[in-house]
Amino acid sequence: MAAQMGGQPVLILPEKVQRYLGRDAQRMNIMAARVIAEAIRTTLGPRGMDKMLVDNLGDVTITNDGVTILDEMDVEHPAAKMMVEVAKAQEDEVGDGTTTAVVLAGELLKKAEELLDQDIHSTVITAGYRLAAAKAQDILDKMAVPVSRDDDKVLKQIVITSMSSKGSEMRGEKLAELCVKAVKQIVEESDGKLEADIDNIKVEKKSGGSSADSKLIQGIVLDKEVVHPGMPKRIEKAKIALLNLALEVKETETDAKINITDPEQLRSFLDEERRMLQEMVDQVKKVGANVVLVQKGIDDIAQHYLAKAGILAARRVKESDMEKLARATGGKIVTNIKDLTSDDLGTAALVEERKIAGEEMIFVEGCKDPKAVSLLVRGGTEHVVDEVERAVHDGISVISAAIEDGKMIAGGGASEIEVAKGLREYSDTVGGREALAVNAFADAIETIPRTLAENAGLDPIDILVQLRSSHEKKDGKNIGVDVISGKVLNTFDIGIIEPLRVKTQAIKSASEVAEMILRIDDVIAAGKLEKEEKEPGPGAERGGMPPM
DSSP: OEEEETTEEEESSOTTOOEEEHHHHHHHHHHHHHHHHHHHHTTOSTTOOOEEEEOTTOOEEEEOOHHHHHHHSOOOOHHHHHHHHHHHHHHHHTSSOHHHHHHHHHHHHHHHHHHHHTTOOHHHHHHHHHHHHHHHHHHHHHHOEEOOTTOHHHHHHHHHHHHTTTTOGGGHHHHHHHHHHHHHHHOEEETTEEEOOGGGEEEEEEEBSOGGGOEEESSEEESOOOSOTTSOSEEEEEEEEEESSOBSOOOOSSOOOOOOOSHHHHHHHHHHHHHHHHHHHHHHHHTTOSEEEESSOBOHHHHHHHHHTTOEEEOOOOHHHHHHHHHHHOOOEESOGGGOOGGGOEEEEEEEEEEETTEEEEEEEOOSSOSSEEEEEEESSHHHHHHHHHHHHHHHHHHHHHHHHOEEEETTTHHHHHHHHHHHHHHHHHOTTHHHHHHHHHHHHTHHHHHHHHHTTOOHHHHHHHHHHHHHSTTOTTEEEETTTTEEEETTTTTOEEEHHHHHHHHHHHHHHHHHHHTOOEEEOOTTHHHHHHSOOTTOOTTSOOOO
């Protein structure tokens, strides 16, 4: 980048730095974003394909979960990274619909490029897209149907719809039932609103068995073992002390030196240590606890005293697990052993160490109305159990969204076709060049049913024509594509249902990232790239934009 001053060129940026301007910058960014969308497009829907991801250590991940694929991919292009952020935002907000959001963003950019080629300014396109996104939210709100937290059948259908694309559909019924029970157990009412925080559901995975062996525990499963072989492995009617402290002799805060000149002094020093540990264990016994779960360490001598007292103990329990244990058992986490009282103890019908897939685990179960529960997920191999875990995460996320919002919507591309129809009618009232962008948005959103049909081996044009004509009829707004039968049907009748939030968030995220990418007309290398230029890594490109 140089400027002429008195006939002399003045260098503003280093010579080797590449700079992309205007249409070049837009074209490059759109292409990078579309490549990302195309990469995961084939995974959409129940008949979507899987991707095998191999990292530089040779570890393999097999999945068709959009956010997992994008997370594992080594993406370098800045515009492509923005698409990855779309998937992550969708995952954090709703937990499902990540592929939908990214595919839609890619299609919005493709349609925008066609408008840019017709000399329509990017500001006009983004203004049109903003209008279309707001109108789409209104259309979806009007389409939505109320759902009750007590309607188990409908909630189960919502989970099965979400899980059907995860390869675990053959066990979908059982897993869906577990997900519904788990979320319903942790729902709480606050200011008249229902809240279902899925962080209170602990998903523990173990390979071995099949996904049908997965189960819900009315309590918490800890990936820990009993600390001492002399301790009982099973305690019924458990009274549980939750301690955020170490059952060890505390070291002094400052450096201290003890001079021992006599063996008797050493003995009294050790006796004092032992007495302090005995006091801690006596305090636990006094309050009536028969299970001790400690967030920090337990001294060997303390373990011995606990074992003699017939108390089951586990150490180094994670902070997040301690919080869940408190919610499940009704106990309080104590940070000072002297403050421990019988009122602080949690209760459970059973605490037991069991061997699962060759590893010991502690089950705290049979809690009375627990507000935190565990799902033990099983699968034949490590890759299968990972994918089942992702399916379960999506399942509990969609039920949580459905219960919190109390609204659901027809799946199978029905809502997208209805939105596209509404936007085309709306574009007539917008007028001007923005109307072209609104129409482009309507065309882009139809990519979802089109892709569902393509991935199922159906003729996408036939399916789109049938869907459009069905939606023109008075009662056709819930007509979508059933990819299993290959027919166009009322998706509510066949149980293809999604929470409203999945759709609204996908449209919001996709339109926002498309608008942001379209508004970029200049790509300049930033100052940090100078270091990379001096020390280029393997495969690095000198003085240009990072490669895809």
